[in-house]
Amino acid sequence: MSAQITVTIAGSERQVPEQTTAADLFEGDRAVLVARVNGELRDLAHVVADGDVVEPVTAQEQDGLDVLRHSAAHVLAQAVQEVNPKAKLGIGPPVRDGFYYDFDVDEAFTPEDLKALEKVMQRIVNEGQTFVRREVSDEAAAVELADEPYKIELIGLKGGAAGDAAEGADVEVGGAQLTIYDNVKRDGSRAWGDLCRGPHVPTTKVLGNAFKLMRSGGAYWRGSEKNPQLQRVYGTAWATKDELKAYLDRLAEAEKRDHRKIGAEQDLFSFPDELGSGLPVFHPKGGVIKREMEDYVRLRHIEEGFEYVGTPHISKEQLFHTSGHLPYYAEGMFAPFDVDGTDYRLKAMNCPMHNLIYRSRGRSYRELPLRLFEFGHVYRNEKSGVVHGLTRVRGFAQDDSHSYVTAEQAPGEIKHLLDFVLSLLRDFGMDDYYLELSTRETEGDKKDKFIGSDDQWELATEVLRDVATESGLELVMDPGGAAYYGPKISVQARDAIGRTWQMSTIQYDFNQPERFGLEYQAADGSRQQPVMIHSAKFGSIERFLGVLVEHYAGAFPPWLSPVQVLAVPVAEEYSEYLHDVAKQLRRKGIRVEIDDSDDRFPKKIRNASKSRVPFTLIAGEEDRSAGAVSFRYRNGEQKNGVPIADAIAEVVAAVEARTQV
Structure with a gap:
């Protein structure tokens, strides 16, 4: 025994024999893809040890779905090298809603x-190949991967320092055990292999027919334009065929709602190359909608106690050193330009200028809260690859308040x-x-991108957490996602087809008041430092408008509609x-247009419906x-003979009620 x-x-x-695997623990439950052992994801072939805490992980949770998609990426890479043996491998991580390689x-x-x-992928899947983990030394990996220059580079054996892996790389480096x-086919022969940290699903059979390759495009190796451009293939994978179909249906609906397409159809906005x-x-x-929003x-x-202010589009560069945005946010700002021998910058944020307004005279505790607000136009040096319609722009207006x-x-x-x-x-x-x-990154992670003491961060985070919890809304943590000067709450809104958009933000800032020397006279006569709270309700008017176009599919509620009545x-x-x-x-005050065109009446009605x-x-x-x-209502219903x-x-x-019709 x-x-x-x-x-x-x-x-x-539970008492189990030595050499028991995670698969043995969940035998018969095909929904289990991997196991979480002492908090770490492991293959089902992993042998458990005495005292281990083991949890089943299925595709119903994100970790399980990510593993399934990562396995699909490996099957894709296997298929590519089967079709084209000269193809060299980069990386193949799971991403939101899918994977790429x-x-x-x-x-x-x-x-x-x-x-x-x-x-080819479907054939590999149907063969039921097993994913088998194998530990290798750096030297053995170098020999085995001699024809894979990008894999060699990732492990630091050729062209680059150890540990300098690309974001999303599926191999751990810098002293970690390589695997x-x-x-492996059913007859025990090796079909293909890839350097990878894992884990993976037990067999390719798990993928079934619930995957699809979506598109391809160029991508620089490790995200740098100095490196070779590779070809990136994007795919998606789901636990079931029905879930795949639902996802593809959502994509089709999203394409219909694309704000760039609707914006052109309805003559709302454009993006001139010039x-x-x-x-x-x-x-x-489009200006009508923007004005209504503003x-x-x-x-x-004004109703909420804010006072309207205005600030310029440019400033001496030193202002952003004082605020801390330089160097912490330098990459997001446009390069300096010379004015009379002094470096100036386009502003990427309004807060430093609002601090100057606060500091322009002495302040008393009786004035607090002091709330300043403006439509501040800002400019951010977004990379060309992320610029997208109105939802990611380089110049935009913020309904910015402090x-x-x-x-x-x-x-x-x-x-x-x-x-x-x-x-x-x-x-x-x-x-x-x-x-x-x-919040700031968790203990043990790098904190050099943040300003302030541990005590300040703990206090600010606790205040935000308490308010968020008291709201009764679902609260999701985002470790490491804070601004350099303090933690923040962001409101994540779901649109009409279930997509999530980050909308408004509220940020607790204990750093800028100190850097600008902001003070107020307290009731006891002492000089105290205020807390600064940033908030943007729309965030960006342009982005919010783009989201609304897609949320409503261009069928705006009457109060926002550019044309409220077409006669x-x-x-x-x-x-x-x-x-x-x-x-x-x-x-x-109703916005009306009359169709006086030479079109026949049936065509005018069709045009009205399309509008x-x-x-x-x-x-x-x-x-x-x-x-x-x-x-004639937007939904096709009609009511005749209504007195004027x-x-x-x-x-x-309907306009005053701000309701949809």
């Missing part, structure tokens, strides 16, 4: 290539700001959200009648004779 050991599974101790190949992949690779995963990447211009109809949030800030408070006032002010943010999102039709708390005469002779109705609507205008008012002989109009006064009242009520 073999010796027994004790392991803990799902909170219960980088290859050095002579020619770029075509859509036809991807279809062919999918077929190779072999794909201006440069990431610099949008708003056309008259008017709304300006009024709301609250200066005593330390005792900070929790109440943060709650006030969070309530403000959530009410704003609800008014814009986004009422599905959760909170994310971004369509049945024939030319009824045009004058509708022009009179339009005048009455305009006197009520996604909330209300279409139609008039023919019966309507004119009765002093009425006919309503009632029609105007209905439109005005």
Whole structure:
């Protein structure tokens, strides 16, 4: 009888023989892909030890789904080298909603290539090849991978220092044990292998037919333009075919809602090449939406106790050294330019200038909270690869505000700001959200990108955590995601098709008040340092607008719609009648257009439907004779013979109620 050991599974101790594997513990449960042993993910072939705490991991949690996708990436790489043995391997990590793998190949992949690779992958999957982990020495790895220059570089044996791995690399370096995963056929022969830290699913069979190659494109090795450009193949993988189909359906719906496409169709905005990447211009109809957003949030800030200020677009560079943005945020700022022998910068943030307003005269505790707000236009040197429509731009307007408070006032002010943010999102039709708390990196990690003492960070984080918890909303932690000067709460909002967008942020800053020497006179006559709380409700007006376009698929609620009413005469002779109705609507502040084109009436109705205008008012002989109009709503419903006064009242009520129709 073999010796027994004790392991803990799902909170219960269990006696098992020595050499028991994680697979033995969960035998018969095909949903289990890997095991979490003492907090670390391990293959199911891992042999457990006495005292281990073991948990099953399925594709229903992100860790399990990531492992499944990483295994799919390896199957892709195997398929590529089977089709093209000269292809050299880069890295192949899981990413959000899928995976990718980088290859050095002579020619770029075509859509036809991807279809062919999918077929090879499916054959590999159907063969039920096993992922087998094998430990190797650095020297053995160097011999085995002699034809794989990028793998050699990653482990520090050729061209680069040890530990200098690319982000997302699937190999640990810098003294860690190297491992190779072999794909082994059922007859025991080795089909393929890759240097990888793992873990992987037990066999390729797990992937089933729930994967798909999506696209390919160029990607610089290790993200540097100084390195060779590789070909990156993106794919997606899910636990079931139904989940894959649902994902592809979501993508198709997202494509229909693409704000760049709708923006062009509805003549809202454009991105002229003459201006440069990431610099949008708003056309008259887009300007209407932008103005409505600005008017709304300006009024709301005043109602919430903020005072409107204004600051310039440029500043002497020294200001951003004082604030700490240089060097901590230097890469995100545009290069300096000379003015009369002094270096200036385009501003990337408004807070340093607001600090100068606070410091312009003495302050008393009686003035606090002091709340400053502006539409500050800022400029950020985003990399070309991440610039995307309105949702990632280089020049944008922030509804930026800063609250200066005593330390005792900070929790109440943060709650006030969070309530403000959530009410704003609800008014814009986004009422599905959760909170994310971004903190300094955890103990043992590098902290050189942050300013301030441990005590300051702990206090600031505790204040934000308490307010977030009291809100009753779901709270997700984001270790290491804080700004260099303090932790932050961000509101993560889900749109109409379930995608998550980071919207508003609230940041606790104990550093800038110290760096700028900000003070207030306390009740006892002493000089005290205020706490500074940053908040942006839209974040960026441009980005928020882009999200709204996709959330509503261009069918804006009446109060935001650039054209609230489109009047369509049945024939030319009824045009004058509708022009009179339009005048009455305009006197009520309603935005109206009249289709006086030469198009036939059926085409005008089709055009009205495509425009996604909330209300279409139609008039023919019966309507004119009765002093009425006919309503055609955006959903296709129609209501005939509505008296003009009632029609105007209905439109005005819908606009004032800020509801969707």
